[in-house]
Amino acid sequence: MSPTRRQFLLQVSATGVTALAARKLPASTLATQMTMPMGAAAPKVPMLHSLELTPFVDELPLPQKAVASSGKSGQHIRITMREIHVKVHRDVPPTRMWSYGDTALAPLIEARSNQPLRVEWINHLPTKHFLPVDFSLHGCGHDVPEVRACVHMHGGKNPSSEDGYPEDWYVPGKSRVQNYPFQQDATALWYHDHAMGLNRLNVYAGLVGMCLVRDAVEETLQLPTGKYELPLTLYDRNFTRDGQLLYLDSGDPEHPWVPEFYGDAILINGKIRPFVHVEPRVYRLRLLNAANSRFFALSFSEGVTGHQIGSDQGLLAAPVPMHQLNLAPAERADILVDFSQSAGKTVHLKNAALEVLQFRVAAKAEAGTSFALPKTLRPMERTPVTSATVTRQITLNEYVDKIGNSMLMLLNRKHWHEPVTETPKLNSTEIWEFLNLTEDTHPMHLHLVRFQVLDRQLFDVFAYRNDKGMHPIREPLQPEPNEMGWKDVVQCPPGMITRIIVRFEGYPGKYLYHCHVLEHEANDMMRPFEVIA
Numbered sequence: 266m267s268p269t270r271r272q273f274l275l276q277v278s279a280t281g282v283t284a285l286a287a288r289k290l291p292a293s294t295l296a297t298q299m300t301m302p303m304g305a306a307a308p309k310v311p312m313l314h315s316l317e318l319t320p321f322v323d324e325l326p327l328p329q330k331a332v333a334s335s336g337k338s339g340q341h342i343r344i345t346m347r348e349i350h351v352k353v354h355r356d357v358p359p360t361r362m363w364s365y366g367d368t369a370l371a372p373l374i375e376a377r378s379n380q381p382l383r384v385e386w387i388n389h390l391p392t393k394h395f396l397p398v399d400f401s402l403h404g405c406g407h408d409v410p411e412v413r414a415c416v417h418m419h420g421g422k423n424p425s426s427e428d429g430y431p432e433d434w435y436v437p438g439k440s441r442v443q444n445y446p447f448q449q450d451a452t453a454l455w456y457h458d459h460a461m462g463l464n465r466l467n468v469y470a471g472l473v474g475m476c477l478v479r480d481a482v483e484e485t486l487q488l489p490t491g492k493y494e495l496p497l498t499l500y501d502r503n504f505t506r507d508g509q510l511l512y513l514d515s516g517d518p519e520h521p522w523v524p525e526f527y528g529d530a531i532l533i534n535g536k537i538r539p540f541v542h543v544e545p546r547v548y549r550l551r552l553l554n555a556a557n558s559r560f561f562a563l564s565f566s567e568g569v570t571g572h573q574i575g576s577d578q579g580l581l582a583a584p585v586p587m588h589q590l591n592l593a594p595a596e597r598a599d600i601l602v603d604f605s606q607s608a609g610k611t612v613h614l615k616n617a618a619l620e621v622l623q624f625r626v627a628a629k630a631e632a633g634t635s636f637a638l639p640k641t642l643r644p645m646e647r648t649p650v651t652s653a654t655v656t657r658q659i660t661l662n663e664y665v666d667k668i669g670n671s672m673l674m675l676l677n678r679k680h681w682h683e684p685v686t687e688t689p690k691l692n693s694t695e696i697w698e699f700l701n702l703t704e705d706t707h708p709m710h711l712h713l714v715r716f717q718v719l720d721r722q723l724f725d726v727f728a729y730r731n732d733k734g735m736h737p738i739r740e741p742l743q744p745e746p747n748e749m750g751w752k753d754v755v756q757c758p759p760g761m762i763t764r765i766i767v768r769f770e771g772y773p774g775k776y777l778y779h780c781h782v783l784e785h786e787a788n789d790m791m792r793p794f795e796v797i798a
């Protein structure tokens with residue numbers, strides 16, 4: 266069930282970059298290859314080949330904490346979006362980016378379960394975009410300002426008005442205050458841009474940050490904290506030789522949108538292949554895949570194994586040994602890794618075969634390093650299937666032109682702007698079945714809620730397409746052990762029905778669900794849903 270992505274393999278020859286053939290490749294092989302999305306034009310400017318850069322020369326940056334001030338109405342944070350010029354690698358000239366902070370790594374918001382927080386998001390971006398805006402996309406035409414922003418707290422259980430609806434954008438010079446109740450369990454959330462038709466470019470420019478929610482259950486476990494807990498934001502980018510972000514477009518100035526983006530350089534916390542000093546002891550890594558399209562296939566080298574203790578919406582019931590972690594766009598993983606047997610050595614975090622982060626393990630640890638892996642983490646009740654009152658089938662569709670380029674992707678063959686069709690009742694439980702008729706794995710995300718993955722089952726796509734009904738093939742497959750916790754993103758592999766069970770708790774109002782491949786979401790794999798009181 267390893268996700269596959271369709272793409273062109275590129276050959277770098279004397280004449281430049283040529284597309285060889287469209288093939289199916291496991292996502293795990295992507296990191297080490299030059300890749301380019303279907304339909305993307307060969308770059309006109311010379312590209313930087315990140316594998317030619319010396320790895321592990323930059324120290325891993327760690328996020329500054331966003332400082333809250335207390336006012337009349339509680340804790341308050343101000344975060345400003347701005348243009349910056351920063352070094353992604355020792356040997357690369359400064360790169361223009363957009364960020365929520367003054368480095369590529371946005372401030373870390375630390376919140377506490379049930380303690381509301383107000384964040385004022387200030388749009389201080391320039392009024393011209395520096396990436397190829399597609400004015401033909403819905404909601405992104407010449408009738409709206411070119412630069413718009415809107416912040417969504419991904420995974421947050423928020424009232425609809427505070428959620429960062431894609432159409433609630435605002436322009437440079439304006440700001441928004443959003444109130445987050447944080448009535449949810451400890452986990453890693455992340456905030457990112459969600460402006461209609463633009464967010465793949467705004468996120469690519471750098472508008473991404475992390476938010477850690479803490480609670481008492483987590484504290485009783487006495488997990489590594491302080492300098493022993495490392496938030497790690499992973500994404501891929503392409504750069505020009507002079508260090509500027511390069512987002513390949515289709516070559517059609519009227520419709521520059523491309524169906525996927527894969528960059529050749531892997532960045533962690535804003536640096537290409539950095540290193541970090543650690544002690545020989547247990548660390549807690551908070552991993553976030555903030556890439557536009559790329560799935561990561563992560564493992565540790567040198568015989569070190571990690572344990573996954575949490576996923577998108579918090580702690581798992583018990584630790585799961587981590588061999589190879591498949592992390593889709595927007596998924597998070599909470600990992601414990603033990604360097605105590607590696608004193609004086611180096612250990613690497615790898616994406617497929619490529620070492621992306623180097624841990625330099627000191628000879629000795631500071632005092633007080635003993636830590637035993639807990640046997641259990643948090644009680645986790647499976648939602649009974651019988652509690653669901655509605656089952657919805659949602660098809661994932663892709664439309665392809667004659668030369669094989671995807672033109673459009675839809676949910677239930679419907680566009681974003683068509684009337685709402687999913688109207689769950691507040692406090693009801695539903696089963697959603699994603700029927701994937703495409704050849705890609707789609708990471709499907711629902712706002713507001715957390716859910717559980719029920720199972721996945723192959724079905725006869727050909728029969729389904731030809732109106733011969735739904736014919737499942739073979740028995741359903743159980744979710745992977747690390748998918749047995751609360752999730753807000755689920756990987757939907759091609760040719761399969763992926764079933765989730767979800768209780769619509771919290772607030773009534775308008776929300777959305779979409780594929781978290783940001784290129785898919787923009788055109789037009791995103792639909793509203795409305796929770797009815």
Ligand code: C2O
Binds near residue numbers: 417457595710712781
């Ligand atoms: Cu990560 Cu609709 O969002």
